Amino acid sequence: MQEQKNITQAEDEIDLIALAKNLWEGRRTVIKTTLIFMAIGLFVAIFSEKEYTASCTMVPQSAEGGSKLGGSLGGLAAMAGINLGSSGGSDIPPTLYPKILASIPFQKELMQTPLSIEGQTEKVTFAEYYLEIKKPGLLGYIKKYTIGLPGVILKAIRGNATDARLASPEDNLLSITQDEKKLIEILSSQLSIEFNDKEGYISLSVRMPQAKAAAQMVQKTQLLLQDAITTFKIQKAKDQLAFVEERYFEKEKEAKQAQQRLAQFRDRNKNVSTATAQTEQERLMAEYNLVYGVYSELAKQLETQKIQVKEDTPVFTIIEPVSIPIEKSRPKRTMILMVWTFLGGILGAGMILGKSVLYSINAKLS
Template structure:
């Protein structure tokens, strides 16, 4: 039996690089075929994957002056280990929490109802309707769905036939259906938002199979995010405005009633000058003056409350508006082919060296058994 020289020496068990190189050269045919097969597979995968287009915008949220001072002092005080976060005094959402808003259930539910236009079609549809009725899965997702995901799909169909519809929500809670949950998982991969703390700007992007739809969803997500931030910021001022408006309307009705009552009394008692009538007139005029002063003060407070709402409304400076993308963002086909080539190279080397290692262990075991006098 011819003995093959092992790439591991018997003295110090170190790897012999020359033997490894010799082994690779002798098995070059296997390496070449493996890399060729994986290259072809990589090309097929790259061609089958659907194109994705990404649109986005960049904007700067203009916070209140009080918040800016707290932010500047906070940056300096953090060097000394002091936290001035409680001194900012503002009730606004910091940009670092924008990703939490985007990932919230309410925000994603609103995204499902976003209005879209398909390229070359004037009909308007919603995001949810597009993926439920129009969009078709690519070959690879479709293959994975009916192979790896077949058990889950089978269980889902059984549950869908046996489980009754969820009862109506009477407790003010948010219900999420299974269909919406599947859309949520896709949205998590499509929408992206990042806050650059150093520069102070926010970048939001959205990916879709068509460039126009990607731009529409990015703009809708941007407007929806800014609306949520504005609503949170002016919530206190708006509640104060609502309360002031209600009190103003009450006092307005009361003032107009007293004004009308005083006018009627004066019309009926123009030529009378008795002490009792004068006393009643003075009483009505005092009530009128008191109601007028309250009415005037509430009118001033109402205008101040309206100005406060405008003052507290955040302003977003758009640095880069949403534009329709021209080039696709995914898939990166050259990178996919390179990854498959490297994967084929690793598998080929693993097969060759693994096989040599198994043969060497088997040979050493046979030599040991042959040299054993008892065997």
């Protein structure tokens, strides 16, 4: 067994020596391939478009475990006859925030964000910047007419014709144009959101060619996200408030009318003491008391719902506010050059080893 082990070890050493010999003999190929890829990496690093990343961090906070006011103001409210029971607003889990950002209505509104662009006297929207002002760089043109050439040809064949039925307002359905589709793709690549489940905070970030524009996009995204979450959270309480408020005004009008009828009857029958008059007065009093009782109860419920809407409104604590970045985040030229150089070396070595393997296989077959 020891002898067999020594033989196996000797064969492995021979294979390693042969491998090293093949690499040394083909060193010119490895060096050429590495230099070519290094040149490509240098080209990509130099002509890659600069990008700045702006970000913000916030913590969403909302009521938990029922009404917050139930403990602090519960006793005082009970003395006034107001019930502060919670209506139970619904929460959106932070894991669904990316779905909100990716929704078509959200992104359509985000496209209309006014941006301060260098060289422009007035602010322009995100859509105007990418459709009318921004021109693709050298790498963009190369990519478009190499990798993206099939898409360019297909677009030229199909044209820009769209089905008019898609934009029909009668259907009450969302639709997007080709330009909007392009802008959504740009937004999806530039906008990112991260949720730290352990710490409970949310980070928003946007990459753009200009620093101030990136900060403005993050700020607009933050505000739109807060509005969307707040609207969803308090929608139930607001619907209940609108319903109670409508009933309240109806009963207020009825109570005033009943009070007016009772007052007019008393004015007309000041000196009348007949049983019929007393019965009519009692009937009008009972009608007024019934309507006024409902009106009073609705007034209490109205105040309760107003408090509930305020309570259900979520609060967002901004830990790291938006700021204009002063250093570019991309491209990382040194990293790009190193990666391309490494790929060139690996490819060159792979070519030498591949030739060696093919030569061995052919030798065995012959």
